Amino acid sequence: MDAVIELQIPARAEYVGLARLVVSSLASGRRALADERIDDLKLAVSEACTNAIEAHHSVPVDEHVLVRCSEAEDRLEVSIHDRGTGFDPEALPEHPPVTDPERLNFERGLGIPLIRTLVDEVAFESSSEGTAVRMVMYCDAADDFDDVDLELDLTGLDDIDGSLGSSGPAE
Amino acid sequence: MELGLDVEEKNGATVLAVRGEVDVYTAPRLREKLVELVSQGKYKIVVNLEGVDFLDSTGLGVLVGGLKRLRSHDGDLTLVCTQPRILKVFEITGLTKVFAIHESVDEAVA
Numbered sequence: 025m026d027a028v029i030e031l032q033i034p035a036r037a038e039y040v041g042l043a044r045l046v047v048s049s050l051a052s053g054r055r056a057l058a059d060e061r062i063d064d065l066k067l068a069v070s071e072a073c074t075n076a077i078e079a080h081h082s083v084p085v086d087e088h089v090l091v092r093c094s095e096a097e098d099r100l101e102v103s104i105h106d107r108g109t110g111f112d113p114e115a116l117p118e119h120p121p122v123t124d125p126e127r128l129n130f131e132r133g134l135g136i137p138l139i140r141t142l143v144d145e146v147a148f149e150s151s152s153e154g155t156a157v158r159m160v161m162y163c164d165a166a167d168d169f170d171d172v173d174l175e176l177d178l179t180g181l182d183d184i185d186g187s188l189g190s191s192g193p194a195e
Numbered sequence: 196m197e198l199g200l201d202v203e204e205k206n207g208a209t210v211l212a213v214r215g216e217v218d219v220y221t222a223p224r225l226r227e228k229l230v231e232l233v234s235q236g237k238y239k240i241v242v243n244l245e246g247v248d249f250l251d252s253t254g255l256g257v258l259v260g261g262l263k264r265l266r267s268h269d270g271d272l273t274l275v276c277t278q279p280r281i282l283k284v285f286e287i288t289g290l291t292k293v294f295a296i297h298e299s300v301d302e303a304v305a
Contacts (some may be wrong), residue, residue, distance in 0.1 A: 041216060044249070074253060123292060127293065128260075128293070134252035134255060135252045
């Protein structure tokens with residue numbers, strides 16, 4: 025049976041660190057994710073919680089952001105639920121290429137591309153009543169743990185550069 | 196969550212050493228410090244990230260904004276970073292092509 029842990033945090037910036045701490049502690053406790061992948065999950069959670077908190081700022085609601093962690097034998101799933109007004113993750117504006125001087129005009133919009141890169145699976149479920157970002161990390165088999173390739177594969181970097189798609193909106 | 200920001204002058208550059216976690220909560224303080232330094236006429240800034248434990252896209256955005264601000268004054272913002280987990284954030288966003296990233300402060304101010 026899956027073990028489920030839920031954390032409700034006020035939609036304020038100072039609580040993003042707490043969400044990171046809880047998720048990374050949980051992932052560390054499993055001892056089935058390499059440290060680098062725990063760092064990846066921690067970063068993805070930070071990005072999703074940041075978007076969730078900013079989504080709450082755009083509507084006059086005083087509801088909490090829900091961080092839900094579900095552990096199964098082969099995976100750790102973390103979902104972040106907000107009560108914002110929703111967005112279309114496929115319709116985010118693209119950044120100029122990093123080599124374009126205009127790129128410096130875009131300080132935001134890297135969160136969702138980062139999440140997509142960092143976790144094994146991600147799904148965005150968004151409506152006018154809120155958004156859920158569901159992220160999955162598959163556990164490394166214990167026998168293979170020492171053999172996990174921790175090197176970053178940058179062979180697709182140029183492609184990634186061209187797909188940094190969002191800016192402006194909180195999500 | 197504390198964010199340490201220490202400033203020193205070295206070899207004609209202003210070195211801003213950042214310590215702690217840079218996220219949506221702490222990044223505004225980093226932005227304020229960069230704005231303050233630029234307003235003081237510090238147009239060559241080295242941001243030392245060696246003491247940073249965590250950095251997300253909010254922190255990246257502040258650094259991008261700082262670089263833009265400095266370039267508008269014909270200045271520059273360069274970074275010192277050797278930690279793989281911090282470098283990775285720059286690598287997967289392609290920002291290693293935007294920032295000069297050095298392995299030490301001495302190298303950055305040389």
